[in-house]
Amino acid sequence: MDQRLPVHGAQGDLLRLVAFGEAESRADLARLSGLAASSVSLRVEELIEAGLLAEEGSGPSRGGRRPRRLRLSPGAGVLAVADLGAHHARLGLLDLSGVPFVVEERPCEIAKGPGHTLGWLADAFDDLLAAHVPATVPLRGVGTGIPGPVDPATSRVVNPSRMPGWNDYPVAESLAARYDLPILVENDANLMAVGEARSWPGSENLMVLKAGTGIGCGMIVNGRLHRGRGAAGDISHVPVRSAATVVCACGHADCLEVHASGAALAGALAAAGIEVERTADIVALVNDAVPEATSLVRGAGRRIGEVLTALVNFFNPDVVAVGGSLSAAEPLVTSIRATVYERCLPLATRDLEIAPARAGRDAALLGAGALLLDAALSG
Template sequence: MTAAEEQPGSAAHVLELVANGSAASRADLVRELGLAASTVSARVQELVEAGLLSESGEGASRGGRRPRLLRVADRQTVALAADLGSHHVRTGAVGLTGGGFDIDESAFDLTAGPGPALDMLTERLTALAERQRAAGRTVRGVGIGFPGPVDADGGRIIAPSRMPGWHLFALRDRLADRLGLPVLLDNDANVLALGEHRAAHPALRHLVVVKAGRGIGSGVISGGRLYRGARGSAGDISHVRVDSTAELPCSCGNIGCLETVASGAAIAAALRGQGIAADSTTDILRLVENGEPHATTLVRQAGRDIGAVLAVVVNFFNPEAVILGGALSGAEPLVAAVRGMLYERCLPMATRDLVIDAAACGPDAGLLGAGHAALRASAAADGPLPAADGPLPAPRA
C-alpha cells in the first residue's frame, strides 16, 4: 500500500465526499466534483449496487425538485490505525463513515528502537483486528502515523532525531508481513492534516495543520491534497531559528531552533529547571489547567514562538486555515498566543478570512486521519469497488 494517488471523481472520492458531509445528493456531487451529471449518476448507481452507498429519503428543496439524499451504507468496513508518539501509542479502528471504534492509548517508549515497537504494534493490532472481525467487520488495511521523518513511498523511517536504530527501518513492509494486511505509513503531522481536513474542513483547499506535542511538526494540504514537497520533507517548521536569548543546541545540529524553545519536551525541561516536576505533555497541560504561572508563561511564550514562525508561513503560503493539533493545542493560552502573533505579524490580506483553530477531532484526529488514509489507499489499490460480499483483498506481498 503505497501512498496511492487518487484521481478526482473516482468511486473512492465520491464515497469520501458523502462520508464527510461535503455532498448529500447527486447534485451536490456534481457541484463538488465538476463532472457531468450523467457520470455522477452512473458512479452513484455502481456504489449503491455494490452496497457502499444507500439512498435515505429526500432532502429539502432549494426551489426545485427535492434531492434524493445519499449516505454511506456502512458495510462494516474498517481500517486499523495507530498514532505513534515518542512515548505513547494510540490504536483504533476507523470506519467508512469516519467514526472510530475501540480507541485505546497506552504508554510506549518508541526510542527503545524498532524491534520492540514492531512487536508491540503486531500484538495490539492483531488483537484489534480479531475484535473487529468478531464484531462482523471487515478489516481492509492499516494506517500508521510516525513521529518523525518518513519516506512515505518507500514505507520507511528516515533519520529520526533522538530515536536511534530507526533510520531506514522498513516499518511498512515489516508490519504488513506480520499482519497479513496492507499497511500505509506516514508522518504523524501528515496523517493529522489528512484527518482534520477530511473531518472538519473538507471544503478548504489550502490548509496548514500544526502538531504541537512533544515535538513540533506540520502537515500541509494544498489544492485539497496532502503536499509533500520535492523530497517529501515539506511542512517542517521546527528547525527554524527564532529570536531567543537562549540559543540552545538542537538535535539537528543548529542552535536556537523552534523545537528547542517551544516543543513539549523543551517546556518540560524548562519547568524541571525551575524545580517543577514535569515530564510529559500531559503534565504540562495539567499544570496550565491548575494555573501554575510558570507553566502558563512558558506555554504562552511557546505559542508566540510558534506563531512567529507560522506568520512567515501564512504570508508565503496564504492558506485558508491554520489548525493547531497535538497535545499542547489543548492549552488555551497557546492557541491564543498563536492567534495574536498571526494577526499582529501577517499581512491583512492573508489573515482577513483566515481560520485559526484547535483541531476539531482533538486527540483522535491523527488516528482518524491514519485510518482514513488507509481506507482510501485500499480503495485506490484494489480497484474502485470491492464486491458487495466478495473476498478480502489479497494482502500485500
C-alpha cells in the same frame, strides 16, 4: 478477511462522496461527481450489488420527490489505523466513512525498534478486530503514523531523531508482508493535518501545528497534504531569537524546539523548581494559573508566532490550526495569534484564521483513514 475493495473507475469517486458524507442520494452524486444521472444510477446499482452501499429509507424532500438515502453498507469493511508515539500508541478501527468506532491507547515503547514495534502493532490490530469486528466484515486497509520523517517515495523512515533503529526501515513493506492490503505510513503531524483539514470545509490551504512534547507541522495545499521530499513541515529546527543561547540535539543553537516545545518548557519549569512529568501537567499548571507556567507558555507562543510569521507571509494559508497536547493551554494560541497578526503583512492575515484545532485527539487517526480511503478508492 483480507481483500481489496472491488471498485473500478468512477465507482471509487461515488463511494468516496458517500463515505465522506458529501452525498446522500443518487441526485447528490450526480451533482457532485459531474456524471450523468443515468450513469450514477448504474454505478450505484453495482456498488449495492457488491455489498458496499446500502439503501436506507428516504431522506427529507427538498420540494419534490424524496431522495432514497444511500449509506455505506455496515458490512462493507473496516480500516485499522494507529498513531505511534514515543511511549504510547493510539489505535483505532474505522468504518469506511473514516469514522472511528473503537479507539484505544496502549503503552508501547517505540525505542524497542521497528521489528518489535510493528509486530506488536499488528498483534494489537488483530486483537481489536477479533474483539469488535465480525469475521464477515473484511479489513480494507492498514495505516500508521510515525513520530519521525517518512520518505513519501519509499515509505521508509529517514533520519528520525528519537527512534533508534528505525532509520531506513521499510515500514510499509513490513506491514504489507502481514496484510495484503493498502498500507499507509506517514509522519504523525502530517496525518494530524489531514484529519484536521476535514474539520475546515471550504479551506484549501492550512497549516496545522502540533505543539506537544515536540513541535511539528503539517501543510495542506489545495486540499491535499504536501509532503515535499518527506521533510515538509518540519519547523522544529528553525532558529529563533533568544537571549540565552541553547544548543539543540541537532547541533545548532536556538532551534525553535529547544525554546518552545513541551520538553523545553518542562526543563525550564524544573529549573524553577517545578517538576512536571508530561506535557499535560504543564497545561494543568497553566489552568491553575501558576504564573511561571503561564509566562513560559506565552513565551513559547511568541517564539512559535515569530517562526510562523515568515511561513504565513510565504504560504498565505486560510487557516493556522494549533493542535497537540500543549494547545489545550489557552495562552499558547492567544500569543501565537497576537504575534502573527502583529508582524505579518495585512494582506496575508486579512482572511487568516488562527484557531485551536477542531478535530480533537483522534485527528491523526482520522487523517490516516482519509488517506487510506483515498488510496483504496482511486485504485
